[in-house]
Amino acid sequence: MTSTLTPEGVNVRHPDRLFIGGDWVETLSGREIEIVSPNSEEVVARVAEAGEKDMDRAVENAREAFDNGPWPTTPPQERAALLMKMAEYLETRVPELAAAWTAQVGGLASFAPQMHGGAVMGLKGIAALGNTFPFVEKKPSVMVDTAIIAREPVGVVAAIAPWNAPFGIMANKVFYALVSGCTVIMKPSPETPLEAYIIAEAGEAVGLPAGVLNLVPGEREASDHLVSNPGIDKVTFTGSTAAGKRIGEVCASRIARCTLELGGKSAAIVRDDFPIEAAAQILGNTITIMSGQVCAMLSRAVVTKDRHDELADAIAGVMKGIKIGHSEDPSTQLGPLAMKRQLERVEMYVEEGRKTADLVTGGGRPAHMNKGYFIEPTLFANVDNQSRIAQEEIFGPVLCLIPAEDEEDAIRIANESNFGLNGSVLTNDADAAYRIGRRVRSGGFGQNGMKLEFGLPFGGFKQSGIGREGGEEGIWPYVETKTLLLDGEPTSL
Template sequence: MTPQGVTIKHPDRLFIGGEWVAPAAGGTIEIVNPASEEVVARTAAAGPADMDHAVAAARQAFDHGPWPTTPPAERGAALNRMIDILEARVPELAAAWTAQVGGLASFAPMMHGGAVAQLRGIAAMGESFAWVSQKKGQVVDTAVIVREPVGVVVGIAPWNAPFGIMANKVFYALIAGCPIIMKPSPETPLEAYIIAEAAEAAGLPAGTVNLVPAEREAADHLIHSPDIDKVTFTGSSAAGMHIASVCGGKMTRCTMELGGKSAAIIRDDFPIEAAAGILGNTITVMSGQVCAMLSRAIVPRARHDELAEAIAGVMKGIRIGAPEDAETQLGPLAMKRQLERVEMYIEEGRKGGADLVTGGQRPAHMNKGYYIEPTLFANVDNQSRIAQEEIFGPVLCLIPAEDEEDAIRIANESNFGLNGSVLTSDPQAAYDISRRIRTGVMGQNGMRMEFGMPFGGFKQSGMGREGGEEGLWPYLETKTILLDGAPARV
């Protein structure tokens, strides 16, 4: 069973070792559409035995298969064949996203088309990256620096942007020469099925790409395997810290792209109406379910009330509706438990002394689905839960600051450090302030995203980077070979 517009050949099976196989225990995952609250898809669910099967297949592919020793340029050519297949399936990827998490149908084609196009840059690294380099040594004649694949990779992706995040992990692993085991979120497995079908159609060797959708218990069994070499995870900081602790216990390499509570600093030179437009419309992107979301706005105290009123005006004009409606600006949250989480934080904000300026309720005209109004809290204490914890919904905290120094202090007063912004007409001021914020990405005038550049976080927002050449490094091991003379070939 799959949603309308999405064709999966074997939704009741797993992809392991180049074959579509039934789960050992016959498990099933049900996917609920958050707008209709109806089951729209069912897929196989892997259990512990299936995880062991996938690890063995990937281990075989790495230890004895051709992929790790295939020249990088040839790996890139195979990945471009996969991309050609995925480009033709962008409408399916878009439909799957809307059906599974309520993403806006008006945005879905652009989002997924862009994600597929971005993969070309990763495939091109097969020819552009310096896989081997030579230099003269001080105590030896020649040092050869070799970048080799790290080994068997487990890729774990979240439910908010399941295709782009998983595909990024898959393509970096593959261009590096690593087999990968895909473990998508149980809320959004369909995109990973499409990736697996593309790998099969492109003729990748058996075991190079494997797919095991699963719930938490089986996924935990997978990351505990001694036969995996690296885990790449995107998701919550709590889950990431657990996975990192497991990896640390056996020195399994890992990269973590985790949560955020990113701050936007509004300078005195930036117009109130422009700031309100940016902040009020940004918080509704993907229903606020973005790890890099600008969810804290820090404004000079003298401008606080004016900005609060202006943001409220923007939020009240946001059109809430069905994700299939081209006029909708804010769709549902992805699942019932996410709605309950957001409602809990809204109640915390009320009890914690912040001013609820607008929102905070389920829309009166939507009698079905996991909807919540865009919500603004003003006069927020930066030490409060709503300012310190990731809500992952359309809830914005407006925090007054005494001056620019105080704003920088407040921005850094967080356990997270993923993203941030400076709203100013002065690029030099944006740069200078950005250098003082402990966060992985900073942008001028909004939630700026540049997917070909390094992305990742400081502090509890993770470790390692995705995107650009830096995104390839965690999938490689560096080997230094010291020689008495230059080799004839490398």
């Protein structure tokens, strides 16, 4: 590499190197990745780009660390203690993590410290599971004197994270894998590699054994090569359904394990007992969170026909009051989309929506922003649930308002999707919320808004993914279950 660059306030020591086998090493590819600010459209960072040979080198080191190193057989309590130190180290770097997120994808600076501080707190909860998870249990048996169920680490894990919440998603994968005794290869999104550098530095700082944690930022071809490597026992991926399908196919071809947390097109059902203005405030302000770039976003709203027009007007009023601006401005409510191709994608869907629905407000670039990847919060009304804007994940601040005949029809519409990640009902009746929530086919469901708690299981039905992250359930994808049938009880149990 000929140059290095990191954003102001982000102090990564070796952005021009990869972390493999416990060392910061030069790339074999000789290439670099440039990160462009969505606020200014200027390059704000450069890091090393791993090629296919770099991916193979990382797998070899992770494989050696798993097959012959101490980590898989280290007592879970000791792994937990080391991971707790790692979380405490990361806590000291929350300001850098926040600055990296804002610089790379335009996340709001006003929200970044809270987001990343909360993520670190979650990591402490994952580390603590090393003290409570039933890695070894004695079970009753009718066949032998002693039956033992052991949960052993699945092996070498390729952890692939997206660009929208790069620290929390990658760190969760790393901590679940490590507390389980796996070794890990981090492959961050090429748009947001800086957080993974800080995670690697945390592992180095606390003394993780060589090869237990590796870092290889790379583009699509090299990433596909990593997933295809037979030395990878498991892939944990968060990202688009299209990429998830490819990863699932590759893993299936050699019976490798995979966890896939994919896209969504989640519906919020507005029940007739819920006030229009309150619904408008929730829906209009939710769609702008992280510029709408959230897989669990409530991007469809379903309301009975006789309330549709009134709700459309009310949501439009909320959206028109949203302040669009640069991410660093503390008064900004809606920052830019993360990258140029994402802006172009959202604009394409806006044009599609104009053909099949009523554009109530938004849909264009804000007149006062002459640089950056900005778009107005956008509302389409009288949306056909079979249309592209209702069925495909837009990943931007675009809300589809869909009329329904009645509550039963609203539930049908909510379920009429290839996705099933999240959902909500806006109602003051908790019994109704529970009843409707049980009928909506989604991995998560909340009353009165986009409710997410990552210390509890998170994942999707249908094409929204396979497996769960969060809580104790987050460990299960990283272990294999072994049954031992013995003629006596071992003293080491």
